[in-house]
Amino acid sequence: MQLEATELTADELALQREVREFLDKRLEPGTYELGLGMTGATDPDFSRDLGARGWLGMALSSTYGGHDRTAVERLIVVEELLARGAPVSYHWIADRQSGPSIQKWGTEEQRQKYLPGIASGELSFAIGMSEPDSGSDLASLRTKAEPTEGGWVINGTKIWTTGALTATHILALFRTSEHKHEGLTQFIVDRNSPGLTISPIPFIDGSREFCELSFENVFIPDSERLGDIGTGWAQNTGELVLERGGVDRWMSAVTILEHWAADPAIRDNPLALADLGSLAAKEWAFHGLSLSIARMVDEGKSPVTEAALVKEMATRYEQDCVEAVLRHWDRAPDLTSDDPHEALLARALLVSPSWSIRGGTNEILRTIISKGLASA
Numbered sequence: 017m018q019l020e021a022t023e024l025t026a027d028e029l030a031l032q033r034e035v036r037e038f039l040d041k042r043l044e045p046g047t048y049e050l051g052l053g054m055t056g057a058t059d060p061d062f063s064r065d066l067g068a069r070g071w072l073g074m075a076l077s078s079t080y081g082g083h084d085r086t087a088v089e090r091l092i093v094v095e096e097l098l099a100r101g102a103p104v105s106y107h108w109i110a111d112r113q114s115g116p117s118i119q120k121w122g123t124e125e126q127r128q129k130y131l132p133g134i135a136s137g138e139l140s141f142a143i144g145m146s147e148p149d150s151g152s153d154l155a156s157l158r159t160k161a162e163p164t165e166g167g168w169v170i171n172g173t174k175i176w177t178t179g180a181l182t183a184t185h186i187l188a189l190f191r192t193s194e195h196k197h198e199g200l201t202q203f204i205v206d207r208n209s210p211g212l213t214i215s216p217i218p219f220i221d222g223s224r225e226f227c228e229l230s231f232e233n234v235f236i237p238d239s240e241r242l243g244d245i246g247t248g249w250a251q252n253t254g255e256l257v258l259e260r261g262g263v264d265r266w267m268s269a270v271t272i273l274e275h276w277a278a279d280p281a282i283r284d285n286p287l288a289l290a291d292l293g294s295l296a297a298k299e300w301a302f303h304g305l306s307l308s309i310a311r312m313v314d315e316g317k318s319p320v321t322e323a324a325l326v327k328e329m330a331t332r333y334e335q336d337c338v339e340a341v342l343r344h345w346d347r348a349p350d351l352t353s354d355d356p357h358e359a360l361l362a363r364a365l366l367v368s369p370s371w372s373i374r375g376g377t378n379e380i381l382r383t384i385i386s387k388g389l390a391s392a
């Protein structure tokens with residue numbers, strides 16, 4: 017375990033100020049739909065505006081439309097976005113993990129084809145990993161990619177694919193041989209591929225982000241295979257560091273917490289103040305942990321155990337935030353309320369149990385942490 021204390025430099029603080037100034041104007045309160053962290057609303061125009069500012073694909077190479085910036089600089093931008101419940105869903109997955117994966121494992125042709133569109137906010141990616149019988153034990157997945165002339169034929173089902181309805185592409189993991197881990201390969205799937213049916217699964221709050229993907233003889237050219245045949249598991253594991261250690265894992269409830277903290281009524285309530293103090297201290301600690309992980313990524317390290325540790329603690333913290341605010345709320349929050357903050361709290365009450373499931377459950381993360389610590 018190598019998490020080290022670190023602070024933002026003067027240049028990094030200047031970037032933070034620049035982002036804040038931009039968002040003050042671009043996201044005036046009341047002009048956009050408030051979101052719960054990374055599941056903010058889908059707004060391709062906003063994503064393109066961020067792309068035009070150079071705030072998407074920040075760590076991608078400028079050769080491919082990126083900006084040669086660091087993981088820490090990206091963290092600064094996303095922290096400001098999530099703090100405002102910004103509409104980030106359209107670009108979120110592409111910016112966080114599909115872009116870096118394609119840069120790392122992709123062919124020259126794939127980099128040129130996809131990275132500029134990811135950095136400009138034109139392209140949107142979803143993650144096609146889970147299947148009806150393969151979630152925690154992901155390597156048991158069965159959706160097959162079988163070789164055919166010029167490419168592969170895919171048959172099977174993916175499930176819980178967030179954002180697939182609006183995504184332009186899905187970065188998916190398929191079985192290319194019977195070996196459990198070495199039999200998995202990643203592919204970039206065009207959402208308009210003939211034979212691919214994308215069906216929304218209504219979520220408990222009424223949203224339709226979740227999808228089931230049915231592949232019936234879907235042809236994928238070999239040029240859309242990401243990496244070598246059989247290296248999909250290792251690539252996927254690398255991607256999970258980007259998926260697990262970031263600020264998105266502790267910021268789902270931050271707009272709720274900050275709105276509540278600004279309520280003058282809690283100043284006269286010692287129990288509420290005690291809860292607020294405890295949560296605020298933890299928030300600061302999680303900020304430091306995510307920053308430390310981003311510095312490790314910038315040093316070329318792959319902090320798998322550290323990212324799992326942060327996610328396990330941070331998602332419990334997010335849920336604690338919702339519980340604390342609800343404890344001091346004088347009524348059951350109404351999902352249809354005209355007050356956007358009350359409606360958001362009602363949504364959080366419904367969906368927060370999923371925060372410690374998505375991206376790997378806490379039980380699985382604890383196994384990764386204990387194995388990582390044992391071998392350290």
Ligand SMILES: Cc1cc2nc3c(=O)[nH]c(=O)nc-3n(C[C@H](O)[C@H](O)[C@H](O)COP(=O)(O)OP(=O)(O)OC[C@H]3O[C@@H](n4cnc5c(N)ncnc54)[C@H](O)[C@@H]3O)c2cc1C
Pocket residue numbers: 142143144145146147148149150151152153175176177178179370371373374375376377378379380
């Ligand atoms: C909001 C949300 C968004 C998601 N988005 C995506 C997405 O975009 N793409 C995608 O591919 N997937 C996505 N998922 C799926 C997610 O990754 C899986 O739900 C998760 O990995 C758990 O898999 P499962 O649902 O099959 O549960 P299971 O694996 O069946 O687990 C059920 C329970 O058993 C426990 N368990 C399982 N195995 C063990 C073990 N070995 N030791 C101890 N306990 C164990 C688990 O912790 C859990 O509590 C999303 C899920 C959610 C909730």
